Amino acid sequence: MSENTLYDKVWDQHKVTTLPNGQDQLFVGLHLIHEVTSPQAFGMLKERGLEVARPDLTHATVDHIVPTANQDRPYADDAAETMMSELEENVRDAGIQFSDPTTGDQGIVHVIGPEQGITQPGKTIVCGDSHTSTHGAFGALAFGIGTSQIRDVLATQTIAMEKQKVRKIEVTGELDEGVEAKDIILEIIRRLGTEGGVGYVYEYAGETIENLDMEGRMSICNMSIEGGARAGYVNPDETTYEWLEETDYFQENPEKFEELKPYWESIRSDEDAEYDDVVEIDASELDPVVTWGTTPGQGIGIDDPIPAPEDLADDKVDTARRAQEHMRVEPGETMEGYDIDVAFLGSCTNARMPDLRRAARIVKGRQVDDDVRAFVVPGSQRVQRAAEEEGLKDIFEEAGFEWRNAGCSMCLGMNEDQLEGDEACASSSNRNFVGRQGSKDGRTVLMNPRMVAAAAITGEVSDVRDLKEVSLV
Numbered sequence: 001m002s003e004n005t006l007y008d009k010v011w012d013q014h015k016v017t018t019l020p021n022g023q024d025q026l027f028v029g030l031h032l033i034h035e036v037t038s039p040q041a042f043g044m045l046k047e048r049g050l051e052v053a054r055p056d057l058t059h060a061t062v063d064h065i066v067p068t069a070n071q072d073r074p075y076a077d078d079a080a081e082t083m084m085s086e087l088e089e090n091v092r093d094a095g096i097q098f099s100d101p102t103t104g105d106q107g108i109v110h111v112i113g114p115e116q117g118i119t120q121p122g123k124t125i126v127c128g129d130s131h132t133s134t135h136g137a138f139g140a141l142a143f144g145i146g147t148s149q150i151r152d153v154l155a156t157q158t159i160a161m162e163k164q165k166v167r168k169i170e171v172t173g174e175l176d177e178g179v180e181a182k183d184i185i186l187e188i189i190r191r192l193g194t195e196g197g198v199g200y201v202y203e204y205a206g207e208t209i210e211n212l213d214m215e216g217r218m219s220i221c222n223m224s225i226e227g228g229a230r231a232g233y234v235n236p237d238e239t240t241y242e243w244l245e246e247t248d249y250f251q252e253n254p255e256k257f258e259e260l261k262p263y264w265e266s267i268r269s270d271e272d273a274e275y276d277d278v279v280e281i282d283a284s285e286l287d288p289v290v291t292w293g294t295t296p297g298q299g300i301g302i303d304d305p306i307p308a309p310e311d312l313a314d315d316k317v318d319t320a321r322r323a324q325e326h327m328r329v330e331p332g333e334t335m336e337g338y339d340i341d342v343a344f345l346g347s348c349t350n351a352r353m354p355d356l357r358r359a360a361r362i363v364k365g366r367q368v369d370d371d372v373r374a375f376v377v378p379g380s381q382r383v384q385r386a387a388e389e390e391g392l393k394d395i396f397e398e399a400g401f402e403w404r405n406a407g408c409s410m411c412l413g414m415n416e417d418q419l420e421g422d423e424a425c426a427s428s429s430n431r432n433f434v435g436r437q438g439s440k441d442g443r444t445v446l447m448n449p450r451m452v453a454a455a456a457i458t459g460e461v462s463d464v465r466d467l468k469e470v471s472l473v
Helices: 006-014 039-048 078-094 109-116 130-138 147-156 181-192 214-227 238-245 248-252 254-266 314-327 353-363 381-390 392-399 449-458
Strands: 015-018 024-027 030-033 058-061 097-099 124-127 141-144 158-161 165-172 200-205 277-282 289-291 299-301 342-345 373-376 424-427 443-446
Touching: 006 015, 006 024, 006 141, 006 200, 030 109, 030 147, 039 078, 039 147, 058 078, 058 109, 078 097, 109 124, 109 130, 109 214, 109 381, 124 130, 124 147, 130 141, 130 214, 130 238, 147 158, 181 214, 181 277, 181 289, 181 299, 200 214, 214 238, 214 353, 238 248, 238 254, 248 254, 314 443, 342 353, 342 449, 353 381, 353 392, 353 449, 373 392, 381 392, 424 449
Parallel strands: 030 058, 030 124, 058 097, 124 141, 165 200, 165 277, 342 373, 342 424, 424 443
Antiparallel strands: 015 024, 024 158, 289 299, 289 443
């Protein structure tokens, strides 16, 4: 097993005991909750007459069901209004801080935690959402959990888990123009498979990862779960500390920054740390990656041919055939020129300010194709305000995009933002499963934000490197 990695160190420091079933009981440093997965857990507590153990280590927001067009209450969707009302009641009764839409701090849970500074290195972080792995970008151990586990954490501030192996993914080389963090993680999942990470957590390392900003690191850690890993993380460094120092938490508590920094440094993986597996990726060889199928692992470079199912491993042949039939693609074709009907720029993977800025440089001075409906959905109200102040909203709207309020939106179709019929969508989100975006016949092509912008303009999957970027100044 691994030794002296960040994962080993943080795990050991949060371990309370080993349970009779062999699992370890871990103390939870931050519990993030939202409206979809928490009501049942709160109900379980009430049935047992239990209270929330540590409301001070719990933070709530609303993201999955919140409308992005009209947020007037009551919400038009009765189910959404019910979930919102239940969350409001639960957090009020428990004394939990709630970033609701009236605060100006609402947004996707994996966006607001980092931007408020409550996501920190060396913490154990859990949330009833699989993409909690996002927070690993800060050197935290962050896990998505189920409803019964949410109940346990609410009641005890601990969770029972099995320790995983650690795979180091070392990424080196300079990224080509138009290639981003999203392409790195799509390539990792393509190579290792959607189940390649089962039993592992991923440590992302190497000069390419170190040169990414925090937003890029979050994009990569976000999709660890798509590769089957239990979590993913990046060792904290000066880039991490510079981000944290500017957040509300440390602006209000500057002495805490100096107090915690030595701890953050101490949890970094040792130079001679031992790993259960090591994978090397040369990022300089990457082109923009897009998916051709119905899993994030079915991806190719924009210029590469779609594989023939019979050329794949035996256990992937049938899945590939069904995916190609659903997506209406043929082996030997490339995805360049694939017609789209919708362009979605958003989600916890790619809805932060750098994502919007990069896309805006492609969009500025151009027009969305007449046959495309295009959305921009900021990841939080803070991102939304900042983008509007910078003039990004105007750039997108002048090009023909719809500018929406913060939320998960079309990433998962658990709101009014959904595909209709067999529409094809160029999406900056993290999943392309059949029905993921609200229609069982809908087709989703995952790609980086600039590629989404290019597809919106051209009306088809396009190589963004063929479109000249425009200065936003």
